[in-house]
Amino acid sequence: GAGVSQSPSNKVTEKGKDVELRCDPISGHTALYWYRQSLGQGLEFLIYFQGNSAPDKSGLPSDRFSAERTGGSVSTLTIQRTQQEDSAVYLCASSLAEGSRYGYTFGSGTRLTVV
Amino acid sequence: AQSVTQLDSQVPVFEEAPVELRCNYSSSVSVYLFWYVQYPNQGLQLLLKYLSGSTLVESINGFEAEFNKSQTSFHLRKPSVHISDTAEYFCAVKYGGSQGNLIFGKGTKLSVKP
Known part of the structure; x- marks a missing residue:
């Protein structure tokens, strides 16, 4: 596609429920990244996929968070037992394989609200 | 630990005034440096980047940033701001090589007043 597509754009969920967030990267981009943006906290790195290599999960905040990338394209971030x-x-x-050298293309994000 | 510090969380400024948004990073042998901009209710967009060569880099809308290795800084400047520059600006650093993730600062909200 022309850009990075994320869905849903907004998600309200009850505490304790599981949620899945989807990311459709730019066609041909081998690297995919998930970040979390909280008010006043900037961007927090979560996970990074590069081609067929094992993902870098070093930023996931807890074992309730997981992500997968199927066929080197679409990625799903899953949060289990959501908390506020x-x-x-x-x-x-x-990004392209060397994307950290040239910068990323971001999607518009999914705003998650846990009530 | 590798980190990026944006010293000012908010910068209010009047239209046509100059502005400097500060960014410092923890020292490393090699770094790639970026500024991203996020306009209200929009996603992040790459504003400019430093990879190598000239230490002064410019964007198409009048911003510039200078890589200062001795001070481990990459401050963003504009000599005369417009109302439309109101946005949040994020400094980001890639440490050591081109693979792997960027580390972002916490952002600086630039508010341009008439």
């Missing part, structure tokens, strides 16, 4: 502190905007970005 999970409320944030979840951003996905993609």
Whole structure:
């Protein structure tokens, strides 16, 4: 596609429920990143996929968070047993293999509200 | 630990005044440096980047940033701001090579008043 597409754009969920957030990267981009943007906290790195390599999960805040990337394209971020502190905007970005050298293309994000 | 510090969380300024948004990073042998901008209710967009070569880099809308290795800084400047520059600005750093993730600062909200 022309850009990075994320869905849903907004999600309200009850505490304790599981949620899935989807990211469709730019076609041909081998690298995909998930970040979380909380008020006043900037962007917090969550996870990074590069081609067929094992993902870098070093930023996931707890074992309730997981992500997968199927066929080297679409990625899904899953949050189990959501908590109120999970409320944030979840951003996905993609890039060419050397994308950290040239910067990322970000999606518009999914605003998650846990009530 | 690798980090990026944006010293000012908010910068209010009048239209046509100059502005500087500060960014410092923890020292490293090699870094790539970026500024991203997020306009209200929009996603992040790349504003400018430093990879190598000239330490002064410019964007198409009049912003510039200078890589200062000795001070480990990459401050963003504009000599005369417009109302339309109101946005949040994020400094980001890639440490050591081109693979892997960017580390972002906490952002600076630039508010331009008439």
